[in-house]
Amino acid sequence: MSVLIVIGSTRPVRVGRQIGETLISTLQQVEGLDASLVDLAELNLPFLDEPLMAATGHYAHAHTRKWAQSITAADGVVFVVPQYNFGYPAPVKNAIDYLFHEWKNKPTAVISYGSHGGRQSYDQLVQVLQFVGTDLIEPGVHITLPRDAYGPDGRLQDTGAALAPYLHQVRALGSAVLERMSSPCERPQISLVPRAADQLGAQFLEAFNTHNPEALAGLFHEHAQFVDVMGHTFEGRAGIEAGHHHVFAGPLARASLTMESQRSHRLGASTVLVEVRWSSTGHDLTQFTEVAVPVRRHGLLVLVATKPDPFTGWAIERSYNTDFSLATTHAEAH
Structure with a gap:
């Protein structure tokens, strides 16, 4: 089953992509799980420019339809987000707001990172994901990155070493996501009943x-x-x-x-x-x-x-x- 890893940082100098690529190889170790990656920096969604509310299901722009297709095609989603000023990045909220019914009952998890694990970022994002109706899988993973993990260029010097203490948690989360995808939360089925x-x-x-x-x-x-x-x-x-x-x-x-x-x-x-x-x-x-x-x-x-x-x-x-x-x-x- 397929899980889509969403890289939430879009800064030119960032570590999110390094982390995401390492997470893919780790999640692929979970038997039955096929992980792929979408980078919001490459997706390059403009600030929400759809003329109608996402709840209508009418998407005027190709970039919205492409994003919607990515989420619809995935059996589950894992957001990988940093913490900026006690919260998660604006492009993540923007990407969520583009869609509505695509999130319903979608098995979803969050992996946060930062100098203290990105817990405030995690907590805020979880509230939004709960509201839009994802099938949230908790607990997530909080990755602490000390200052000496970064090189002079602002990137991780050794991604594998920096993430090594957390990879067992990532595999456990991957197994939980796979289990949830295999027996998803059932959406209520509405059937027509006789009525005058x-x-x-x-x-x-x-x-x-x-x-x-x-x-x-x-x-x-x-x-x-x-x-x-x-x-x-x-x-x-x-x-x-x-x-x-x-x-x-x-x-x-x-x-x-x-x-x-x-x-x-x-x-x-x-x-x-x-x-x-x-x-x-x-x-x-x-x-x-x-x-x-x-x-x-x-x-x-x-x-x-x-x-x-x-x-x-x-x-x-x-x-x-x-x-x-x-x-x-x-x-x-x-």
Whole structure:
């Protein structure tokens, strides 16, 4: 199984590459483990320049798609990071922020290094990896590099000697990663269940108000599309689930919806359009707009649902959410 080692230092003069290359040869000693390396200095991602949130799964740039493919193709990931000023390097956070659903349940470990082992760097990075949903394997490895390990050129004089005290820990971590990759954390499988068309609006609101992205995504077909009130488009059930994981942990953490009214329109024997007028409180949209938003918002949720055959339930193919209060507020501001 394949594990990708991510070199987190991008400085022209660094020891991260030396450490990474030694770790590859060490991890290759674990039977069944195939290690490869990606160097963020060579990947050369610009500071996040994707126009849409990563949770949408829409990547406009080739460098993003290349990075996403690297993570998707790997069975596991090991970050190798130094400690700079009590934290980990900015390029590592930048690389993580480019992606979202690629991290979900991905077996991941961290190896830190520095004059005191890079423990603060490790602790901070672990918090981020836990939030984005990786299947984190702990404990990691903390490599202490004394001053006399460095040569006049700022690089390690003898990488093997400097890392020798830690290689048994690296092999043990490699074995733990391999075990986790062989029996990965199972992602909840959402299956369509029978449901009446006139219940879709209520079920959507129930999933939203309990902040349950899995249940909300379960109302949609596998290749559905959802457009939110800010115009963000989420593709597929996985993208809808990932996007709502993000907003339920952030701007909509305290939000709740109330149904004001609902109307259903049959468009054929197997297609229905559902209109849900809603009101909402508890939102925090300060990261999306500088315009003051009313405490209570009003809007319209449009659901287009289909029923493929008599033995399956209705499921949403397209969903469009409009915030009347937000649109009115922006119009007044201009």
